[in-house]
Amino acid sequence: MLNLRLSRPKALLLEVGVVFLLVLATVFGVPPLLTAAGQAYRINLLGRFLALAIAALGVDLIWGFTGLLSLGQGIFFALGGYSLAMHLQLQIPTGQLPDFFSLYGVSQLPWFWYPYYSFGFTLAAVVLLPALTAALLGYLVFRNRIRGVYFAILTQAALIVFFNFFNGQQKLINGTNGLKTDTTELFGQLVSSQPIQSAFYTCTVVLVAVAYFLCRWLTSGRFGRILVAVRDDETRLRFSGYNPTGFKVVVFAIAAALVGVAGALYTVQSGIITPDAMSIAFSIDMVIWVAVGGRGTLVGAILGALLVEFARNNLSDQFPEFWLFLQGALFLLVVTVLPGGVIGWVRTWRIFPPPTVTTYPSLEVDLEPEDDQQDSRD
Amino acid sequence: MTSKILVTENLTVSFDGFKALKNLNFSLEPGELRVVIGPNGAGKTTFLDVITGKVQPTSGRILFKGQNLRRQTEEQISRLGIGRKFQTPRVYLNLTCWQNLELSYHARKSVWGTLFPRPPRDERRHLGHLLEIIGLVPQAQSRAALLSHGEKQRLEIGMLVAQSPNLLLVDEPVAGLTDEETGKVGELLLTLAETHSILVIEHDMEFVRQIARQVTVLHEGTILCEGTIEQVQADPRVIEVYLGQPQE
Numbered sequence: 001m002l003n004l005r006l007s008r009p010k011a012l013l014l015e016v017g018v019v020f021l022l023v024l025a026t027v028f029g030v031p032p033l034l035t036a037a038g039q040a041y042r043i044n045l046l047g048r049f050l051a052l053a054i055a056a057l058g059v060d061l062i063w064g065f066t067g068l069l070s071l072g073q074g075i076f077f078a079l080g081g082y083s084l085a086m087h088l089q090l091q092i093p094t095g096q097l098p099d100f101f102s103l104y105g106v107s108q109l110p111w112f113w114y115p116y117y118s119f120g121f122t123l124a125a126v127v128l129l130p131a132l133t134a135a136l137l138g139y140l141v142f143r144n145r146i147r148g149v150y151f152a153i154l155t156q157a158a159l160i161v162f163f164n165f166f167n168g169q170q171k172l173i174n175g176t177n178g179l180k181t182d183t184t185e186l187f188g189q190l191v192s193s194q195p196i197q198s199a200f201y202t203c204t205v206v207l208v209a210v211a212y213f214l215c216r217w218l219t220s221g222r223f224g225r226i227l228v229a230v231r232d233d234e235t236r237l238r239f240s241g242y243n244p245t246g247f248k249v250v251v252f253a254i255a256a257a258l259v260g261v262a263g264a265l266y267t268v269q270s271g272i273i274t275p276d277a278m279s280i281a282f283s284i285d286m287v288i289w290v291a292v293g294g295r296g297t298l299v300g301a302i303l304g305a306l307l308v309e310f311a312r313n314n315l316s317d318q319f320p321e322f323w324l325f326l327q328g329a330l331f332l333l334v335v336t337v338l339p340g341g342v343i344g345w346v347r348t349w350r351i352f353p354p355p356t357v358t359t360y361p362s363l364e365v366d367l368e369p370e371d372d373q374q375d376s377r378d
Numbered sequence: 379m380t381s382k383i384l385v386t387e388n389l390t391v392s393f394d395g396f397k398a399l400k401n402l403n404f405s406l407e408p409g410e411l412r413v414v415i416g417p418n419g420a421g422k423t424t425f426l427d428v429i430t431g432k433v434q435p436t437s438g439r440i441l442f443k444g445q446n447l448r449r450q451t452e453e454q455i456s457r458l459g460i461g462r463k464f465q466t467p468r469v470y471l472n473l474t475c476w477q478n479l480e481l482s483y484h485a486r487k488s489v490w491g492t493l494f495p496r497p498p499r500d501e502r503r504h505l506g507h508l509l510e511i512i513g514l515v516p517q518a519q520s521r522a523a524l525l526s527h528g529e530k531q532r533l534e535i536g537m538l539v540a541q542s543p544n545l546l547l548v549d550e551p552v553a554g555l556t557d558e559e560t561g562k563v564g565e566l567l568l569t570l571a572e573t574h575s576i577l578v579i580e581h582d583m584e585f586v587r588q589i590a591r592q593v594t595v596l597h598e599g600t601i602l603c604e605g606t607i608e609q610v611q612a613d614p615r616v617i618e619v620y621l622g623q624p625q626e
Contacts (some may be wrong), residue, residue, distance in 0.1 A: 221490040222484065225477050229470045236468045238452035239430060239461075240482050246489045313569060 004356040015216075020207050026050075026205045031198075037053035044269060046124030046200040049309040054211045056301035063287065065219050065294035067231030072155030074283040075162045076130035080179060080260030081277055083129055085179035086113060087122035088191060088268070100174045110172050121291040130260030131253040138252040142245045147234065152354045156280065178274025181267055200254075203263045207328050208302065211258050215298050218254065227251060237279075259286075276326035288327065291334050292342025303342055336341075382441075383545055383575045384409045384429070389438035391428050391599075398424040400599040401438070406545070411571040413578045413586050415610075416596035417619060422579045423465065424594070426547050430462045431455045444546065457487070461538035465549045466532035471523035474513050475533055478522055479505050483540035487547075505540065512566060513535040528559035534564060540573075546576045552585050564588040595619075 014064050031043045046344040047131050055077060062068040089098040090113065097109055115121045141154055181206050182192035218224055226247050229237050267273040285308070286376070293304025308330070338345050382405045386414050389402040398421045406412055422611040427433045429440055431452045440447045447455055456462075469478050483505060484491070485498065510513045517525060522533060531551055538546050551567065552560040560582070567576060567589055580586050586593065586607060593610045595602040597619050603610060610616055 130569050131485075218493075222481070222495045225470075225473055225481055226492050228472050229481060232470050232472055235469055236464070236470070238488075239458040239464075240537065241453050242487045243453045244450070272588075354556070376399050 007009050016213075019212065021212060022207045023205055027202050028136070029198075031201070043201060044197065045313060046306075047197075047204050048266055048269045049306050050208050051269060052261045052289070052303040052309055053208055053262075053263035053305040054265070054284075055259045055286055056293070056305040057211045057256035058262070059220065059286045060290045060293075060295065060298055061215055061227075061258070061262050062252055062255040064290055064294075064298075064301070068226045068246065068248065069152045069287065070252070070255075071152050071274075071280070071283050072157075072159035073256070073286050074159050074278040076134060076256040076259040077158035077266070077282075078166065078273065078275070078277040079133060080126045080275035081262030082173065082179065082263075083116070083122055083125040083260075084264040085117040085181050085267050085273045086121065086263065088184035088186060089179055091119050091132065091185045094212040095338035098264045099237045100177065101171075102177075103326075104136065106169045106171050112172075126260055126264045127257045130263075131257040134256030135249050135253040138249040139245070142248045142252075148340075158201045159278055159283055160278065166275040166278065178272050179277075180269030180272045192271060197269065200240060200265065200268050204240075204269070207261060207265065211261070212298060212302070214258075219298070220252070223247075225300075230246070252345065288331050288334075290341075292330065292341055294343030294345075297341070297343040300341050300343035307342070332334060381404060381408070381445060384577070385441040386429075387439050387441070389428065389440060390436045390624055391424055391433060392436045399428065399435075402600060404594065404601065406575055406577060409571075410546075410592065411567070411576045411578070411589065412594060413580055413590040414596055415580060415586060415592045416602075418594040419598075422596055422598040423549060424599075425581065426462060426549055426577075428624065429455075429547060430460060439567050444570070453487075454540065456543075459542075459544040460547060461541045461543035461545070462547045463534050463538050464549060465553065467527065467534045467535050468535065469522045469525075469530050472521060472621075474519050474521055475525070475536075476505065476510070476518045478533060478537055479508060479540045482537040483508075483542075484524055499512055505596075508536050508540055508578050511539070511569065513562065531555065531559075531563060532566065535563070535570075540572060544575060546574050548576060548578045550579055550581060552582050554579070560585055561588070 016201075026046075029044065030039075034042050034046075051334050055073065059070070059073060060074075073221060075133055094099065097106070101107075101109075116125070122197055137155075137158060141151060146154060166173060169175055170177075170299070173179065184191050186196055191197075226237070229240075229242075230244050230247060263273070263277065289304040290301045291303070291304070291310050292300075292308055294300030308327075311330075312323055315326060319326075334341060340347065349365065384404070384406040386402050388402045389399055389404070390397060391399040402425070404425075408481070414425065421526065426431065428435050429447070431443075431447065431450050436447070436626055442455075442458060442460060446457065446601075447458075461602075470481065473481065479555065480501070483501065486492070486495070500534070506515075509518055512535060513523075514529060514533060516538065517529060524531065527534060535546075535548070536550065538548075548567065551563050555563065564585060567618070571589075572578060578589065578623050590607045592604065593607050594604045595610055602615055603613050605613070
C-alpha cells in the first residue's frame with residue numbers, strides 16, 4: 001500500500017488534471033454554491049480548514065512516510081502565523097507602534113520586528129523560520145540518534161517551552177492575547193474585508209495543490225523510498241551506506257515549512273494568532289487528522305483535516321460538551337478498527353470502479369504492483 | 379600484513395565489564411571465504427558488530443584494507459566496502475525487491491543525490507543480472523513483505539552485493555531455512571566467493587561442510603583454533619566445547 005513508484009506519465013497527467021479541476025471547482029464553484037445556500041460563512045471555514053490540510057500534509061510527510069511522530073508541530077504553525085501577523089500589525093503610518101505596545105508602556109519597537117516591515121522578508125520568514133528552527137532542532141535530536149517515543153516526548157517538551165515563551169512576553173509579542181490581523185490593513189484594504197479574504201481563500205486552495213505535489217514528488221522517487229526505509233528499519237539503512245540524519249533533518253524542515261505556511265494562512269483567515277496555536281491539544285489534533293485520513297497517503301491527510309475539523313465545527317456547536325469525547329472515540333475507532341484511516345478503508349472496497357478511483361490519485365499507483373504480484377505468483 | 383583485507387589486533391570489546399571479545403587476533407586474505415563457528419555466546423555477532431561500527435572496540439584495532447576503522451560510523455564503514463547481512467533477514471518490507479536492490483546499489487547516497495538521482499546507465503542491467511543470481515526475477519516487483527523467509531535471505535544477500543563491497547559479512551544465512559533453500563544459499567555464497575571476500579558466521583554444521591574451506595572457531599571471545607573443516611573437527615578442544623554437544 002505504500003508502494004510509491006513513480007507513476008507512468010499518463011497516470012501523472014491524469015493526477016495533475018484531476019487536482020487542477022478540483023482546484024478550479026473549489027475556487028470558482030464552491031463559494032457561489034455556499035452563498036446560494038445561505039451558508040457563506042462556511043467559505044471562510046473551508047479556507048481555514050484547507051490551510052490546516054497543508055499542515056496535515058506536513059505531518060503525513062514526517063509521520064506517515066518517515067515514522068517521525070512529532071507532537072510539536074504547533075511551534076512551526078505559530079512561527080508561520082506570527083510572522084505574517086507581525087507584518088500586518090506593522091501596516092500603520094511610519095513612526096507609530098502597533099496598539100498593544102502602549103498597554104505595556106513600550107515606546108520602542110523591539111529589534112526583531114524591524115525586518116517584518118518588508119513584505120518579501122515576511123513571506124520568506126513564513127517558510128524559512130519554521131524550516132530553520134526545525135532543521136536545528138532536528139539536527140540536534142537526530143544526530144544523537146534519538147528516535148521513536150523519545151523524539152515524540154522531546155518535540156512536545158519543545159512545544160511547551162515555545163508556548164511559555166510566547167505566552168509570557170507581553171512586551172515583545174503581546175503575550176497571551178496574541179496578535180490580531182482582522183483589523184489590520186493589507187494593500188490599503190482591511191484584512192477582514194471580502195476581497196482580501198477571497199484572495200486568501202484562493203491562495204490557500206492553490207497552495208494545498210502545490211503542497212500536495214511537492215509531497216508527491218518527495219515521496220515517489222528514490223528520496224521517498226529512503227523515507228520509507230527510515231521508517232521501516234533505520235538501522236539497516238546505515239548498513240546500506242546511507243546516513244539517515246540528513247534525510248530526517250531535511251524532511252522535518254520541509255514539513256515544518258508546510259506547517260508554517262498553514263499557520264500563516266490560517267491566521268489571516270481566522271483573524272488572530274495566539275499562543276494557543278502551541279497548545280498541546282492542537283499539535284495532537286494534527287496527528288489525529290492524518291490518522292483519520294490514512295497515514296502515508298497524502299490525500300488522506302487533506303481529507304482527514306477537512307473531515308475532523310468540519311465535524312468538530314458542526315458538533316461542537318450542537319454539543320459543546322461532547323466534542324472532546326467524540327474526538328477521543330474517533331481516534332480510538334481509527335486506531336482499533338481502521339488502522340489505514342479513511343483512505344485505507346476505501347481501498348478495501350475492491351469493487352471500486354476505475355473512474356471513481358481517479359478521485360483519489362494516490363490509489364492509481366497502488367493498483368499496479370498488485371497486478372504485478374499476481375503475475376509473478378503464476 | 380597490509381595485503382590482508384581484514385585484520386584485527388588484540389581486539390577487546392567489553393560490555394559493563396563482561397568481555398564479549400578478548401584480545402582477538404584475526405586476519406582474512408582477499409578473496410577468502412571464511413566460516414566462523416562457535417557455541418552460543420562465543421562472541422560471533424559481537425565480532426560483526428565491532429567490524430561494522432555498531433559497537434566500538436574497548437581496546438585493540440581493526441584494519442580494513444590497511445585502514446583503521448576506529449570512530450567510523452556504520453554508514454562510513456559500509457561505503458568503504460563492507461557489507462553486512464543480519465541474522466534475521468532485514469530487508470525494507472514496504473519496498474519491492476527491485477527497489478530494495480536499487481536503494482542499496484545507488485551510488486550517490488546523499489540527500490541531494492536521492493532527490494535528483496542520475497542513475498548510471500548500466501543500473502538496470504546490473505540489477506537485472508543480480509536478480510538472476512539471487513533467483514528472484516519473478517518477484518522483482520513484489521513487496522519484500524510478501525517474500526518467504528528464504529527469499530528474504532537471498533534478497534538481503536543480493537542487497538549486500540548491490541553495494542559492491544569488497545568484504546561480505548554474513549550472519550547465519552541459513553537459520554530457519556529448509557534443506558533445499560539452504561543448498562541454494564550455499565551455492566549463492568560459493569558463486570559470490572569467486573569475486574568477494576566473505577566472512578560467514580554459522581551454526582549449521584551441514585552447511586559449514588558445504589561451503590567452508592577455512593574455519594575459525596570462536597570460544598568465549600577468543601579464537602580457539604583455525605584450519606580446514608577436517609582439522610577443526612578433529613581438534614579435541616573443539617570437540618569439547620562445541621562439536622561434542624549432542625546437536626552434532
